[in-house]
Amino acid sequence: MMHQASMASYLSAMYDPYIGTPAVEGMIQKRVPSTAPEAIQAVNDAEAALGYCRDEVLPELDGLDRDVTRPLLDLLDIAKTIQKTIVKRSHKLIDYDRHRLALAKLTAKQDRSFSEEKQIFKTETALDTATQDYEYLNNMLKEQLPHFFQLQSHFIQPVFERYYAIQVKIYGMIYARYHELFNANLNHFITNQMGIEDGFNYRKSQHDVRAEMENMDLLKSGGKAWLAASGGVNNSRLSLQERAALREQEKAGGMALSPPPAYGSSSSSPRMMNQYSTGQEKQQLQQQAWGPSSAPAPPAIANRTGGQYVIALYDYQAQADGDLSFRKDDKIELIERTMDQNDWWTGKLHGQTGIFPGNYVSEL
Template sequence: MSLRGFSKAVARLPHLVMSKSGYSSETTDPEYTDLEERFKLLDASARKLSEDSKKFKDALSSLLAHQESFAATLLEVYSPITPHLTSPVAADGESPMEARISSGSKSYKQTEPISLQAAQEFANFSQATRQFLLPDLETIERRLVAPSMDLVLLLDNVKKVIIKRGHKLLDYDRHREAVKKLKEKERSVSDEKSLGKAEIAFDQASREYNHINNLLKSELPVLLQLKAPFIDPCFQTLFWYQLKVHQVLSQAYGDLIKLPAFDVSLSAAVGFETKVAAQAALLDDLSLVYRNRKSVPSNNPLSPDYVAPGLPDTADASSPHKFQSPQHAEPPSYATSSQHQSVNSFKQLHGSYGSSIQHPPLERAYPETEDPSATFVTALYDYQAQADGDLSFMRDDRIELIERTADPNDWWTGRLRGATGIFPGNYVA
């Protein structure tokens, strides 16, 4: 702000405060007020159009780039698994890479050919689509983004005129009030001189205000009428480019769905669940992807997982928690878990340490308040804890089930009387 502009702002400040407080009258023009409100709506819409057009262009560019990157990653995942760390001897007439592939095919289950073909076709489609549509992004910049930004700059110039009109209105009102006060009072010789100066200033302010006010009232309607013709070409560009993208993608995907890897007769949700269910059994056999799997026995004799070397293992190594389902009134037999084996091995190494310790007799549990959302099982037989971490119970006790497996001949986890532990799954129903 220049020094002259700052001086005018200081001179207008007292009248501005008085008018906002209601102590001074303010000139109003209903016709101009209506035009200004309509202009504000146009200005807000133009700025929104400029922001959205730029976002639209950036989104299309990102879509094409990320689609091609996704296709490349998908193709890498579906590529055949080869033992890169080994160098098998190549047969006669076979390259080292062919030797690796042939060697890997003997050790790994490879991707289904139809899936590998689908990944390759999708990668080709993504690359071709990006190369075809990328040049048109320049058209979006030239015919949509740039015109919308030009419209915003044009409206910024109009806003400067509107702000100037507000300043001229303040000058008009304050000089009018000054002349009015001098005319209403008994004037001295000095007051007559002041009145003459005030009338000259008021006349100048009136001419400046009326000029800019009439200019806006005559040209703002024309500008508002031109908003549709100005924005219409931008809208046409947006429509035709979206139509082109839709046609290109529809044609390409129409060719892709002919591949046997895609079953378009199923919905996306059903197809996903079908694929996941087919792999669930394979994932169940992987110890790497689940927690609470049996860990490697510790070499510390004081650890509960310790297993002494050379001692016979009473449990089946492949199924440490397998036992027969109950068929008779007598409690079924069950194999000792790895935790029980550790205790027995420790006793064999260190004598009868702890042999004098007696477990307290089982007592009938008093009825407890049950959580309606919890799952409970009923004990079929009495079970006395054989090692730390076991859960003791009596027949007909209701045990809150915390964790179970699909196999009833396994060890489950439950809670009873505030204690949590594992117990044979075939002892409950």
């Protein structure tokens, strides 16, 4: 019940109708899609109903401890005492048999010495004591155990009835609260009267959440699809040895190495057009970056290079047709570049020619 009440409070926070509004200073900003009013009302009613259940059930648990648990623990203590008495009776029986056999062995001799006569006297005394102890414990158990079992049966019956009554009362409280909750939100709990499988299929026909979750990039490839385009020690293409070396470099440098953004915002320089773009493609790229009415002059005139190479500082995965993919420390032949390192340059690697962000490489 405590876990259910806590879960209801979590759901109430998730279904908060004010999610998405500016957060109060010092509070956490929450954001989820808007929720239907019926769902908000249902989750608020559920939180209140489970809170009432918790407050009503807790006092009943005190009665359960007083009327059921503690009396049964006292009964167990009595049973342990009786068990110890039974064990002691068994030990006295062993002493009785030992002294009886020793006395029979001594009295069987025809010619006995003075020490043997003395030993017979001592054994008879010990046998008499062992006999009295054994008979006392044995008779007590035979007389009082049946009476104890009879009293135990009379004791268990009211305890069991009290336990049953407390259970019925607690379940009645919970049922009453849930019944009130369902009747107040019939438009939301529409699968309450259905079977489990029928209710599941109905909910699935209304909104297939599982299919939507499986199509999320966040959950693809074991939740690591985003690592393909990332750099630094979390890059999925790096070996463990390479990651460890990179961590050491980060510690020595006092800062974490992370790749700069490959694509700038709308206010940054337009993506560089290489020599393989047609005139129409260049015009479209200019219009996408600057708008059709204010297309400025292209960035600094590109310099064609020959035999010049650059070294990759980070991994880069092609994000559009014509991009050049590479890994950190790859040696790229530079074909064309601009004076601005934040522009797109043209290079060649492994027989492939394409453009890449200039701030991902360093000149050799």
